[in-house]
Amino acid sequence: PHTGAWWRDAVIYQVYPRSFADADGDGVGDIAGIRARLGHIRELGADAVWISPWYVSPMADHGYDVADYRDIDPLFGTRADAEALIAEAREAGLRIVVDLVPNHCSDRHPWFRAAVAAGPGSPERELFHFRPGRGEGGELPPNDWPSNFGGPAWSRITEPDGRPGEWYLRMFAAGQPDWNWDHPAVREEFASVLRFWLDRGVAGFRIDVADYLAKAPGLPDRAEYTGESRDPWSDQDAVHEIYRGWRRVLDSYDGERVFVAELWNDDPVRFARYLRPDELHSAFNFPFLQARWDARAMREVIDATIAEHALVGAPTTWVLSNHDTTRHVTRYGRVETGYGFNRAELHGTPVDLELGTRRARAAALLTMALPGCVYIYQGDELGLWEVEDIPMELRQDPAVVGTGGADPGRDGCRVPIPWDGDRAPYGFSPPDADAGPWLPQPADWKAHTVAAQTGDPDSSLELYRRALAVRRAEPALGDGTLTWLPAPGGVLSFTRGQGLVCTVNLSGEPAELPPHTELLLTSGPLDHGLLPPDTTVWLRGAE
């Protein structure tokens, strides 16, 4: 069924290694844990696994602060473990996509330490964005850019002679200095890192904050910035030249390797500029992730997505959750607002988990029927929700500290996966583990473990497995186009060719099913032959 390149309609499963499976019993997930649980991903029916950063890191941002791009953090294992995982995955028919963090490194990266040690004006400092501060004693940040984790995007160092010194740019945590991408040594280094992992058999790279690498010349204050992109710290024209260089590196391999960009840009024209035959293959669809549970809103974003990707020939992608966003069971179950993407604003407001779960199941079947790639974040398949009651003092996301707790952070979607058993750690760690899971798991997860859901036809896990099996077997699903069918208000109905119909009821009323010869799959029970609210059905249409 799936013609063309594998990455045009792959099902890609995201592993957040810290929270997936802990084989050595230290309460933190590791590569040995992933290897032991690879069968779960294969049985689910994924084509590839994207692994969040596993590199050497002081873990200021749980691995998105990289101290050595070519080696594995001891917390997760060794390079030999990574190589073994890549080989085992290949045998199981799974490709491995690794996470590349090119915008910033760790303040423990040897090049950053050398830059600090070498002092102001040194060539070593040119690799980063070091500047003197403003104000009398240089006590103010060099410009007014904000960090994504709250406060200014700058940190001040102590010079080797002990005096308070220059500031360095860091768009995220203090431990994540931004690289200066104007410097040829930075470009050469990353081309070499790409080759390093390509040589070890990875199928591609997920590019962290892909739009941040190039900064507006002169690092102007926001008010002084006159460029075309929204912000002086992102989406600069110069970034495209970087990706054209990377694409040449990638294409010198076997033509099967792929880039997927993490790119929060709601301007469809500027977004599409990254997706070109000589730049990046694909990018995450965040407008879809942010769309409300509303037929008109959903249809608008689906149409816009398909149109803009078709123009540049890039495959569409469908993402419901990841390690940065409130899990979609919770987003769709917000009682007061009907939907909630804004974590800081909505955290702790009432959630109807039953409603959220129903919608999450319906949304899963929708994404798997749409043309293009599907991303599944570990735990989506178990119907996990955002764990909102983690006590503040146990939260570990730098966003919590950076915003003084105004942002509850992303820990709630990173709680370790429940595999089996009836109490914590639910098989996440071995029974004789030295430490509990790095974040507390809910007391009521017993029914949500992989073991408890396996074989239960009503479980979220079995729904995912069935749906992905049908998707694999149906020639109409995967890459291609869709045709909308007439449907009542609040209902979305489309055909994927060869008579395969997907109908989603986003209204509050039961809806008639379109004419069909066969019911392939439903996300929930039908009601006297009608499609209940918040339910998706896959049908064989009557031609």
Ligand code: TEU
């Ligand atoms: O995220 C980039 C990003 O801009 C947001 O998703 C960010 O996490 C959010 O605004 C903060 O509340 C990527 C990674 O996915 C994320 O985990 C990293 O923390 C970040 O880059 C820095 O590397």
